[in-house]
Amino acid sequence: MAVGPGTLPTFFPVAGVRLGIGSAGIKKPGKKDLVVIELAPGSRVAGIFTRNQFCAAPVHVTRSHLASDAPRYLLINTGNANAGTGEQGLLDATHSCSALATSRGVDINAILPFSTGVIGEFMPMDKLMAGLPKAVGNLSEQGWEEAAQGILTTDTRPKGNSRQYGDDHQVTITGISKGSGMIKPNMATMLAFVATDALIDNELLHRALTIATEVSFNRITVDSDTSTNDSVVLVATGASNVVIDEVSFDTFVDQLSQVFTDLAQAIIRDGEGASKFVSVVVEGALNKAEALNTAYTIAESPLVKTALSASDPNWGRILAAVGRSNIVDLDVNLVQIFLNNVLIAEYGSRADTYSEEAGQEAMQSEDIEIRVSLSRGDYNETVWTSDLTQEYVRINAEYRT
């Protein structure tokens, strides 16, 4: 299941970025499971990675390589996360970097490895090695759409966004993402690779990545499980010669955030077993942490999520979730709860103006907004989530079998 249409956009190529795709047989035979992304010399790269302490071997290696050298290649495989693999996992990740580095005549530190898939099994290195030449052999600026396919695991559809802005001096931003389960803020079993031809220094690039991630990938949850492999990578090749400085930064970040938000929301729309795309908006909180914590408590409540799957306007469960959000000195009489702008509860009870029919109607749509007004401050936050269906349980019970 997935929510809404899953059509990919037209991908604008990013000058200085070429993508190659292969089938190494790490997933099922014949499936695309290997992607190599080549970056022109001089490209700048910023990354944000999982905060899970059991972070995967490739995340360790990527962090270390990123700190020591200018990256030239991203090496991505699906089907195996190379996580929970201890010392052997680190050796395997380093070994695959070394193979690609040798074949391309670059330093091993110029390779950033990424893996996604099953946790706790060793990487089938022979397959990975055998698949590499094919992926390298078809490097092309046109490879975005195939790459979007090549990084998927339990996803049911590829995810991409691409845009250009500016008149005389156009900037291109193009990206792909993957993720469907084990999705929770501070990122998840998700990978996102976004490239631009803007010319931007390392400090501004990292600042842009941080801002855009905070409003997008750090605002989504499918199942509250943070994965060991999450990575968001932003590449700037500079090939457009359009300089991003303090003056033009805000516009760039705004455009970048739209790409990021689209990629993040696409993950929720493709959430495992999802039949609804749900925006949880908390308004009038005392501070940002309170707003976010309340929004996540609602978004992660199994009872709220199962009610959503049944299109049941069971607002009592939303109320109960707000009530256990640890809001200090909450005045429950000031709390209002809306479903798609229908006021359903206030003064700790069903709203007088509310009718079950209006609630039912709001619940019929695939895109649903749950809005909670706390009326105690000026902070608003939104997180996005999916519903909890029998299909979610089936997928995750059968994942390894």
Place this chain on the structure above:
Amino acid sequence: MAVGPGTLPTFFPVAGVRLGIGSAGIKKPGKKDLVVIELAPGSRVAGIFTRNQFCAAPVHVTRSHLASDAPRYLLINTGNANAGTGEQGLLDATHSCSALATSRGVDINAILPFSTGVIGEFMPMDKLMAGLPKAVGNLSEQGWEEAAQGILTTDTRPKGNSRQYGDDHQVTITGISKGSGMIKPNMATMLAFVATDALIDNELLHRALTIATEVSFNRITVDSDTSTNDSVVLVATGASNVVIDEVSFDTFVDQLSQVFTDLAQAIIRDGEGASKFVSVVVEGALNKAEALNTAYTIAESPLVKTALSASDPNWGRILAAVGRSNIVDLDVNLVQIFLNNVLIAEYGSRADTYSEEAGQEAMQSEDIEIRVSLSRGDYNETVWTSDLTQEYVRINAEYRT
């Protein structure tokens, strides 16, 4: 579904406690949904209630009555939680107390009301009132088993425990509980009523209740949702004339804790859709909060819970849950993970001695222990949970329909 046999014990009556059961039609017609528990004059009562800020009307009323007078009657209905009902809910709860008080010739403050069931709908007061005389009419010391039936909602089986200890001067402790979903520490959609004929003062009674609750009802989670109605009530009639003082307190608490733990575990065994009873043990934590937080992160992970439902020893998900438990400066190389005493992971990877067959075998049992050794301190904690099945989703998607 439920885990293990669901047989009730022989209930030892508690001198000074009589129970009456009725069918008011608040649930389905003909189902027992009303229980009146009469306490002999002089009985002492202690209660612990939900921390959900949208706590239900009867919880407000019970707290207030408990503070002002010695209770003589507990009035319990299922089918409607009288939660999310605002001012009207308070009036309804008070009104039902008043009706019972008048019929029994006691002060209204001597009545403690409890409700469980659907949130957000007004109590059908006419049905409740019409059902009261029947329940009062069959008050009996033998009513425990029927009362255990009469307080259920989505539960598939009644829950009770009863024991006697002491030689010449015997003390009886008998209790019942209910709860199946919306179950999370700091209590849940759960009610428990435990009575003893011990003679104990208010201060010691409350201390005993607090200690026994902390190791039982505050160590369970089905779905991380804390309900609006949770209540645990401990009654001491004094009818045995066995005095509980500082000397005999520890033995009393030990016996009481065994009754409480059995009642709490019975809720997990009857968790909505449950096919497994899972003990999550965290050892060697730096402090209690760290041990509990890690245990709950594992116990509430949808991915761990779905793996359990499939009897899949997917230890990577347990590892990932530990990794996102916010343990400061965790040395992942010291962490060991066991399934029923089979060492499955250490040094951030699968254990060398581990075989998939041994993991599969451990997973086959209905009762499973996940044990995580952090090796950084002396604190150990255990929480109990159930697995996440398609049946859980079905039950909660269809609850109101």
